[in-house]
Amino acid sequence: MGLRLGVIGIGAIGKEHTLRIEKKLSRAKVVAVNDVNREHTEAFLAQHNLSAKFYESGIELIRAQDVDAILVTSWGPTHEEFVLASIAAGKYVFCEKPLAVTASGCRAIVEAEMMHGKQLVQVGFMRRFDKSYRQLKSVLDSEQLGYPLILNCAHRAPAAPGFAGDMAISDSLVHEFDVLKWLLNDDYVSAQVILPRKTRLCDDSLQDPHVVLLRTKQGVLINIESFVNAQYGYDIQCHVVCESGTAALPEPSDVMLRHDGKFTRNIIVDWQLRFIEAFDVELQEWIDATSVGRVDGPSAWDGFIVAVTADACVAAKHSGNIEPINIPERPVFYR
Amino acid sequence: MGLRLGVIGIGAIGKEHTLRIEKKLSRAKVVAVNDVNREHTEAFLAQHNLSAKFYESGIELIRAQDVDAILVTSWGPTHEEFVLASIAAGKYVFCEKPLAVTASGCRAIVEAEMMHGKQLVQVGFMRRFDKSYRQLKSVLDSEQLGYPLILNCAHRAPAAPGFAGDMAISDSLVHEFDVLKWLLNDDYVSAQVILPRKTRLCDDSLQDPHVVLLRTKQGVLINIESFVNAQYGYDIQCHVVCESGTAALPEPSDVMLRHDGKFTRNIIVDWQLRFIEAFDVELQEWIDATSVGRVDGPSAWDGFIVAVTADACVAAKHSGNIEPINIPERPVFYR
Amino acid sequence: MGLRLGVIGIGAIGKEHTLRIEKKLSRAKVVAVNDVNREHTEAFLAQHNLSAKFYESGIELIRAQDVDAILVTSWGPTHEEFVLASIAAGKYVFCEKPLAVTASGCRAIVEAEMMHGKQLVQVGFMRRFDKSYRQLKSVLDSEQLGYPLILNCAHRAPAAPGFAGDMAISDSLVHEFDVLKWLLNDDYVSAQVILPRKTRLCDDSLQDPHVVLLRTKQGVLINIESFVNAQYGYDIQCHVVCESGTAALPEPSDVMLRHDGKFTRNIIVDWQLRFIEAFDVELQEWIDATSVGRVDGPSAWDGFIVAVTADACVAAKHSGNIEPINIPERPVFYR
Amino acid sequence: MGLRLGVIGIGAIGKEHTLRIEKKLSRAKVVAVNDVNREHTEAFLAQHNLSAKFYESGIELIRAQDVDAILVTSWGPTHEEFVLASIAAGKYVFCEKPLAVTASGCRAIVEAEMMHGKQLVQVGFMRRFDKSYRQLKSVLDSEQLGYPLILNCAHRAPAAPGFAGDMAISDSLVHEFDVLKWLLNDDYVSAQVILPRKTRLCDDSLQDPHVVLLRTKQGVLINIESFVNAQYGYDIQCHVVCESGTAALPEPSDVMLRHDGKFTRNIIVDWQLRFIEAFDVELQEWIDATSVGRVDGPSAWDGFIVAVTADACVAAKHSGNIEPINIPERPVFYR
Incomplete structure (x- = not known):
């Protein structure tokens, strides 16, 4: 049953x-x-x-x-x-x-x-179950490129009609916060938020895009662009610069057309299509782990430190300063 | 239940x-x-x-x-x-x-x-259930590029230890025969088989690669390279030349690396990994259709005309001539 | 001076x-x-x-x-x-x-x-002086992929207003005939021409596209698509299938855009832009060689065997048969 | 003469x-x-x-x-x-x-x-004469993607044996400083330098990589990674995020190989090969402009503001703060 x-x-x-x-x-x-x-x-x-x-x-x-x-x-x-x-x-x-x-x-x-x-x-941080993030993690974990030093990430959406205030951080960047520390097996220590030139293509009250800079315990610099009114598509990028090479998150594949003087490939516009398989894997793996009495996915501890990280980013956005991210030692219970 | x-x-x-x-x-x-x-x-x-x-x-x-x-x-x-x-x-x-x-x-x-x-x-022709073939069919069916005129296809495997005689046609090209007529909504009328320079990297008794040329009722020329000892990977290619553009079958995505003077992306080597999701979709759709009393996938008729096509290709390989593919009118029962 | x-x-x-x-x-x-x-x-x-x-x-x-x-x-x-x-x-x-x-x-x-x-x-066969063809030849000459077995080539132009009769062969494919035997260090032995489904987007009297199949002395099969009303651009393709891998002619690079739900890169439409640097190299190298009393580029002998090859292709187009290409032994004078 | x-x-x-x-x-x-x-x-x-x-x-x-x-x-x-x-x-x-x-x-x-x-x-800032930078500038100048908001750039070299102290800024990033303001038709107002986790693959006394953040008068955020011991190649990247899309600097094209389970393309390792054509264009255009009494390329003023920018970056590297870049109003003489 x-x-x-x-x-x-x-x-x-x-x-x-x-x-x-x-x-x-x-x-x-x-x-x-x-x-x-x-x-x-x-x-x-x-x-x-x-x-x-x-x-x-x-x-x-x-x-x-x-x-x-x-x-x-x-x-x-x-x-x-x-x-x-x-x-x-x-x-x-x-x-x-x-x-x-x-x-x-x-x-x-x-x-x-x-x-x-x-x-x-x-x-429910589903990105850990996405095939492309898993492929990238497998390359990083192999250390074939040495240690990671810098991550350049982007979270772009075509539009964000209901977004206001700090929702870009608290609502969408939380996925980045969870998946990136999982990718790196590391923790965050500080945050800085930079507000670049604003797009004219969104509600005037919204600062969009913005750039979040995180530092990890190992010293890795993470650069995350959040651009929720990027118009052209729902596009999640992650490029990792390591000691002897770089690795990029695979992009969803689609038909390559040559037409009308152009080589083109469609980019996903609807965010729900980007992680649809990841949701399937996430729930099936949760069902399978639950059935044998295990928790394999993002834990309550992960949920907690994502919340702490988001709070620090919001503070950094408002202060303009580099703000510490005070994450307690991970309890043995959660290792 | x-x-x-x-x-x-x-x-x-x-x-x-x-x-x-x-x-x-x-x-x-x-x-x-x-x-x-x-x-x-x-x-x-x-x-x-x-x-x-x-x-x-x-x-x-x-x-x-x-x-x-x-x-x-x-x-x-x-x-x-x-x-x-x-x-x-x-x-x-x-x-x-x-x-x-x-x-x-x-x-x-x-x-x-x-x-x-x-x-x-x-x-069990699973390619019709593969996401990349479905993406390609959707482009062709839209006629945004006009009619298809020429298909350039390749079926390459790293090695085929047990292969002998005409098995490359009867065992592996049958998947091409099924999926290509489905892609084109067309039927085959003739076959020619060309034997190019042989690779030295296989059993001497095997002719590998060979090229199968099929013509359809609409006049489309299909060029299928069968190369079962291609060494480098399991690689399925399909490029469609249409009246106002071309469309290529999407390739499986993977991490893009920059390392050691090279930009690289892994190619699948194990054929089972190429269509693993297609098998899942194939069976789930079969279960769902069967549950409501329908057959949506490749029918007995499709199995029959693939067999007729394979026989004509084997004959063409041995004769060196252009051989007719005599496919009877599709019965109303199978439309 | x-x-x-x-x-x-x-x-x-x-x-x-x-x-x-x-x-x-x-x-x-x-x-x-x-x-x-x-x-x-x-x-x-x-x-x-x-x-x-x-x-x-x-x-x-x-x-x-x-x-x-x-x-x-x-x-x-x-x-x-x-x-x-x-x-x-x-x-x-x-x-x-x-x-x-x-x-x-x-x-x-x-x-x-x-x-x-x-x-x-x-x-004046300028393709031998094109950087991309030279990059490809350097890979083939290194034999890092073993011997070449099959070449899949395409010569596509957006439109060919004045073209009639066999001009696609005698006027444009001659460049393919010269560059491909140079690429392979080989000679042609036979030609077959296949007429696929016609595009509706050209003068009714013109058969377009067509496919020329050449065989070389070494047995290599060359498949050249000639499509002079391909609409979308001026696109020269050459994919070489070798014993342990494949090599593709580099394409002209251009800005990669993400815009309007699409990843795009412009394709050259005006043929003159495709080989403009090759013309520069061709003439500078000719000046330099002439200044020291040498002929390094395509010789009169090359011009002659291209003419013989074009004649055989025209004959094959009209007969529908595989026609021999009777090229005499290359004189010591031209080695 | x-x-x-x-x-x-x-x-x-x-x-x-x-x-x-x-x-x-x-x-x-x-x-x-x-x-x-x-x-x-x-x-x-x-x-x-x-x-x-x-x-x-x-x-x-x-x-x-x-x-x-x-x-x-x-x-x-x-x-x-x-x-x-x-x-x-x-x-x-x-x-x-x-x-x-x-x-x-x-x-x-x-x-x-x-x-x-x-x-x-x-x-002699030759990048302005590089075909790929000119292609990118032409896209930006057209404003087809709206205004630029963020630039993500990388300057990576395989190794820098003689580099010490701030030479990565004063010797190699100066090219970025010149070409980026030319690309944007803008001027810099401040600099911040971030020191990420260090690579182990270089002399211990050198901080490598580091990241320079520049702000322009228009508010554009420029992120330049300088990594002079990146091992894998000489790789110059520039990705521009605009209001309705992104544009990436074209990469040098080369043969695309499929071999040994991998799709690969060579990356230039020797920096001299990357801009070799740019040097030709730079000098020919200088000769042509000089012959008619004009200066079209980077002026003394450009040389001056690059020096001011480099000084500010060195100061920012040592202070850890955001440092102003005090560029005087461009004299009419240099407009």
């Missing part, structure tokens, strides 16, 4: 994950769902001929006897409560980012999990 | 498909297996904790009440019998290539299926 | 070569010109402030005492006479293609030159 | 320029040379059969009546004197970098030239 899952939050990502588990993946079943909108949720279940039971309360769903593990895909501010309740129930939980909306909330989850005595929490 | 499947032949590909269905895909289960080697098969089931029932006879498995559909992955010469038995039992059957070892065997299957009155058979 | 040159024929290519010698190259000077249109020619000289003397007759120019060497850039049918006269005068001569409009005319030049006892003639 | 040139300093670059002018370029002649080593110089002239007259003194050469214009290719610290003497003699002068070894020396030249009343000086 496989793993019996409960999904809290049947919005866009909750629906996608539910359908992914039911239609594409193996060895798990969605048996329970919870959402603030019951009518909407039951229409979704009916439309796809799904037999999951509806729960009025997320906490009730977490405690249900026939639910083996939980997916938290609800509104961000509710994550902390549901993750803590899952830990309290001793159940494995996969939580979409953010783990909690504050670093202290993340810290509380870390402490609860350590108190419980066993890892249960995985955070 | 999903589709209950029986697998006939638990060799390399039979094992792979069984594990694929059980571990990666959705909505199907292998409930029955048959193989000439019972001991070996039961060890495999035990090793992977699978609960499928072992049948001493493939025919018995086909007729079993709790088997909804059949996968034929046994030795080529047995395919025809098992496919015909599946049709007789009114069950959907997925048959790895070849559909039958002779064109007349394929023809017999076509006739049995038409007599039965409903399509049940799908042949 | 450098080499004193006389140019016969001040049409498009004659003007270009004259300006090239005067404005970009070293160690030569155009001191004499001849053309059927005196007025036009003197206007050209005046416009560029050139002091060359006008001759009413090409023969007279060839014989002039202050002319060290000759460039023949006049109308094709006049080439044979001027080249023969240059040989008779014992002067080095650079003749744009064709060397003569018939193979027998070329043969007559070969015989006159051998009778004279010293090589004097170079034919 | 063309321009009569005097070359001061017959070391490596002096020899190359002399041979370039004599053997490859048009409309100029080296009639005079000066060097500290007479014997060595006369041997060079004899070896190449050159008839230039040797002068014991550079100043004397500058004043010689039959010398129309000067090339200064001597040891850096002597440049200022020879350029000032050329201005005093009212002669056009091409000076290899540096224009002078201090910013105040450059300033003195600027003032002398303005006092003289006419531009005479060109500095």
Whole structure:
């Protein structure tokens, strides 16, 4: 029968994950769902001929006897409560980012999990499951190019209609923060944020693009361009300069055309298409690891230090200074 | 519970498909297996904790009440019998290539299926399910480049230890024959085979490479290089020259390195890695279509005309002449 | 002072070569010109402030005492006479293609030159001087990939307004015929011409594209696509399949853009831009070799066997058969 | 006869320029040379059969009546004197970098030239004459991608045996400083230098790589990686992020190989090969402009502001702070 899952939050990502588990993946079943909108949720279940039971309360769903593990895909501010309740129930939980909306909330989850005595929490940083990032990590881990010294990264999206304030950092760069330390097996020590010339092609109140410079314990310089109104496409770049060579993140392949005086290849514009296979791998590996009682993916600790890093970047953006990133020693529990 | 499947032949590909269905895909289960080697098969089931029932006879498995559909992955010469038995039992059957070892065997299957009155058979030509071929077909079908006029294709493998005689045509080019007519929505009318300078890096008795030239009803010229001892990698190429531009099959992406005076990217060497995702898609789509009573993939008719085409190419290789490919009008049943 | 040159024929290519010698190259000077249109020619000289003397007759120019060497850039049918006269005068001569409009005319030049006892003639096949072809030849000559077995070449132009009959062979493919045997250090033995599906985007009376298959003495199969109404650009391709790898002719580099959902790079559309540096190198090397009494470039013999090859291809196009290319043994004089 | 040139300093670059002018370029002649080593110089002239007259003194050469214009290719610290003497003699002068070894020396030249009343000086920043930089500038100037916002550049060399202290800035990054402001039609306002993790593959006393961040008047952020012991090759990168797309400097093309499980293309290792054509274009254009009384290339003013920029970068490297780059308003004389 496989793993019996409960999904809290049947919005866009909750629906996608539910359908992914039911239609594409193996060895798990969605048996329970919870959402603030019951009518909407039951229409979704009916439309796809799904037999999951509806729960009025997320906490009730977490405690249900026939639910083996939980997916938290609800509104961000509710994550902390549901993750803590899952830990309290001793159940494995996969939580979409953010783990909690504050670093202290993340810290509380870390402490609860350590108190419980066993890892249960995985955070939805899907890039670690992307084939291209895995290919790049495999090259770096082999040390065939020596140590990494500099990373030049870009996170570009065609447009970001709802973005305001520091959302480019707290909402999208968090993926960079998680995947880059995983890529380097390293931790961050400081952040600087530079505001280059602004594009005219976005809301006047938004500073776009901006450049985040991170330093790691090993001294690696990471340069991340965040450009959420880059117009031309959804383009994730990562170039690593090592001691004896460089390595670039593979790009999605597509037909190479020669037409109209040009050699062209399409670039992905819709971000959902960029990591669609990574989401499949992420959830299947989570199901498989959960089934044998392991957490292999991004942990609560990872969620916590991403939150600390994002806070430091926001501070650096506003101060214009190089700000320290104070990450405590990684507990043995999370090694 | 999903589709209950029986697998006939638990060799390399039979094992792979069984594990694929059980571990990666959705909505199907292998409930029955048959193989000439019972001991070996039961060890495999035990090793992977699978609960499928072992049948001493493939025919018995086909007729079993709790088997909804059949996968034929046994030795080529047995395919025809098992496919015909599946049709007789009114069950959907997925048959790895070849559909039958002779064109007349394929023809017999076509006739049995038409007599039965409903399509049940799908042949394991997996390239149609490969993302890169689908990207290329989508460009061609859009006619944004006008009509296709010439195809330049290559099928290169690092080595082919067991290959002898005409196996390069009958064993590997059959995939080209299926996918190219699908790509073009066209049929073949003639074949010519040219034997270029031989490589010194293979068994002396083998002519390698050779070039197959096919013409289609629409006049398209298809140039297929078959080079099964090409040393450097497993490399599948397809360049289409159209009226106002060209389109090339995307290549598998990988890390781009700069190292030691060179810009490099790995090329796949192991053929199994090239189409591994295509196999997943092929079987999941087959499961989904079978579940709703449809055959969407390569049909018995496709298996038949591939066999006719391979026979004409073998004849052309031996005669040195342009040989006709006599493909009957496609029956309405298969449109 | 450098080499004193006389140019016969001040049409498009004659003007270009004259300006090239005067404005970009070293160690030569155009001191004499001849053309059927005196007025036009003197206007050209005046416009560029050139002091060359006008001759009413090409023969007279060839014989002039202050002319060290000759460039023949006049109308094709006049080439044979001027080249023969240059040989008779014992002067080095650079003749744009064709060397003569018939193979027998070329043969007559070969015989006159051998009778004279010293090589004097170079034919204007500029591709041998192109950096990308030289890079490719250097790879092949190194034998790092083993022997070449198959060449896949394409000669594509956006449009060919004046082309009719067999001009695609006699006017443009002659460059392929010269450069490919130079690349391979080989000779041709037979030709086949295949007429694929026609493009709708050209004059109805023209068969375009067509494919020429050549075989060499070493057995190499050469596949040349000629597509003179390919619309999208002027694109010269050459892919060599060797025993342990493949090598592709470098393409002209240009800015790589990411814009509007696409990764793009411009392709040259105007053929004159593709080989503009090759023309410079060709003439400078000719000047340098002539100054020291050598002929290093394509010889009269090369001009002759290109003519023989073109004749065989035209015959093959009309017969539909594989036609022999009867090239006599290369005389010691031309080795 | 063309321009009569005097070359001061017959070391490596002096020899190359002399041979370039004599053997490859048009409309100029080296009639005079000066060097500290007479014997060595006369041997060079004899070896190449050159008839230039040797002068014991550079100043004397500058004043010689039959010398129309000067090339200064001597040891850096002597440049200022020879350029000032050329201005005093009212002669056009091409000076290899540096224009002078201090910013105040450059300033003195600027003032002398303005006092003289006419531009005479060109500095040897050859990248502006490189085809790939010109292709990139043409894209930027067209504004087809909107305004540039961020530049990511890299200057990588395989090794730098003699480099010490701040030579990476003062000796090699000066080329970046000149070409980037030319590319952007902009000026610099501040500099920051970041020292990333050091490579182990160089002398311990050298900090390599380092990253220079420049800001321009328009707010553009320029990120230049300087890595002079990058091992793998001589690699010059420039990626421009604009409002609606990105543009990358074209890379030198070379044969694309498929061999041994890899797709590869050679990267230039010897820096002299990277800009060899740019040197030809630079000098021919200088000859042509000088012949008609113009200075089209990098001016004394450009040499001056490059020196000011380099000084600011050195200061920023040592202070760790963002340092201002105080460039005076460009005089009308230099617009």
